[in-house]
Amino acid sequence: xxxxxxxxxxxxxxxxxxxxxxxxxPRAALIVVQEIFGVNSHIRSVADGYAADGYLAIAPAxxxxxxxxxxxxYSQADIERGRAFIPKMQxxxxxxxxxxxxxxxxxxxxxxxxxYCWGGTVSWMGASRLSGLAAAVCYYGGGxxxxxxEKPKCPVMCHWGETDQxxxxxxxxxxxxxxxxxxxxxxxxxxxxxxxxxxxxHADSAKLARQRSLDFLHKHLG
Numbered sequence: 001x002x003x004x005x006x007x008x009x010x011x012x013x014x015x016x017x018x019x020x021x022x023x024x025x026p027r028a029a030l031i032v033v034q035e036i037f038g039v040n041s042h043i044r045s046v047a048d049g050y051a052a053d054g055y056l057a058i059a060p061a062x063x064x065x066x067x068x069x070x071x072x073x074y075s076q077a078d079i080e081r082g083r084a085f086i087p088k089m090q091x092x093x094x095x096x097x098x099x100x101x102x103x104x105x106x107x108x109x110x111x112x113x114x115x116y117c118w119g120g121t122v123s124w125m126g127a128s129r130l131s132g133l134a135a136a137v138c139y140y141g142g143g144x145x146x147x148x149x150e151k152p153k154c155p156v157m158c159h160w161g162e163t164d165q166x167x168x169x170x171x172x173x174x175x176x177x178x179x180x181x182x183x184x185x186x187x188x189x190x191x192x193x194x195x196x197x198x199x200x201x202h203a204d205s206a207k208l209a210r211q212r213s214l215d216f217l218h219k220h221l222g
Contacts, residue, residue: 002047007060007100015064015097017104018044020051027054028134028221029105030112031098031126033119035192036082038063038070042197046116053214055221056108060101062122065093074198086118086143094122095129102132110134110221114213117192120144120158127152135220137213140164140191145171148178157183157216159209161202164191185212 002020009015018039032047034040039061047057063070066088072078102111112135115123120141127136128150138144138158145167156179160172169186176184187193187209189202194209 002044002051002057005104007097007104009093009096009100011093011096013065013093013096015100016061016068017101018047018059018061019104020044020047020057020059022051022054022056024054026056026108028056028110028112028217029102029108030055030057030114030217030221031101031105032057032059033098033113033115033122033126034059034062035117035119035195036085037072037074037078038082040071040073042195043116050114055217056105058101058105060097062089062094062097065089065097074195091125091129095126098122098126098130099132102130106132112136112217112221114217115139115141116194117142121147124152124156124158125150127154127156135217137216139194139209140167142166145175148175152179152181155183155216155220156181157213158185159194159213160184160186161189161191161193161205162186163189166191183216185209 050057114137116139120138121143123138187205189205192200193202194206
């Protein structure tokens with residue numbers, strides 16, 4: 001189990017974050033980026049899972065920029081409420097908040113970033129715009145293909161659902177044609193296949209993607 005801490009971004013903004021420490025010395029550090037539902041119980045459990053794998057994990061509450069303590073479920077009303085935050089998030093502010101998280105955990109060694117849904121796009125943008133990252137893992141980031149002009153400064157791995165209605169596979173193929181340096185995998189699943197709560201979960205795909213992610217992180221973070 002981790003704990004809630006407070007971070008201060010470079011512009012003075014204060015945001016909360018969930019910080020999960022491994023048993024013993026960390027192998028490296030990892031920024032875990034939320035979906036549109038906030039740093040809820042699922043994202044906290046994801047951070048706990050990475051801590052169990054030896055990483056000092058931190059999940060910043062990016063939506064604190066708009067509404068502090070945002071933490072919701074997965075009903076259709078929740079989905080619509082979460083989606084409303086996306087256009088309110090400014091990339092320069094998002095990167096400032098990610099940098100604050102990195103500063104909190106970088107003493108553990110090399111630092112990576114892993115994100116899901118909106119967080120997958122944050123991981124992609126962070127790979128290009130956030131100094132100090134050694135690896136980035138992006139799960140079904142809906143805004144990645146529309147931000148294909150970014151130039152990642154660290155190794156990137158992407159996971160996509162073949163039946164994801166929100167991220168057409170043709171757009172994914174175009175993106176990959178432009179970024180042959182990105183390690184990419186598709187799965188026989190839809191959006192949010194990693195989230196083990198709700199109907200979107202696809203256990204086999206989630207298990208395989210997680211193992212691939214861990215192998216990738218071990219390679220680039222240690």
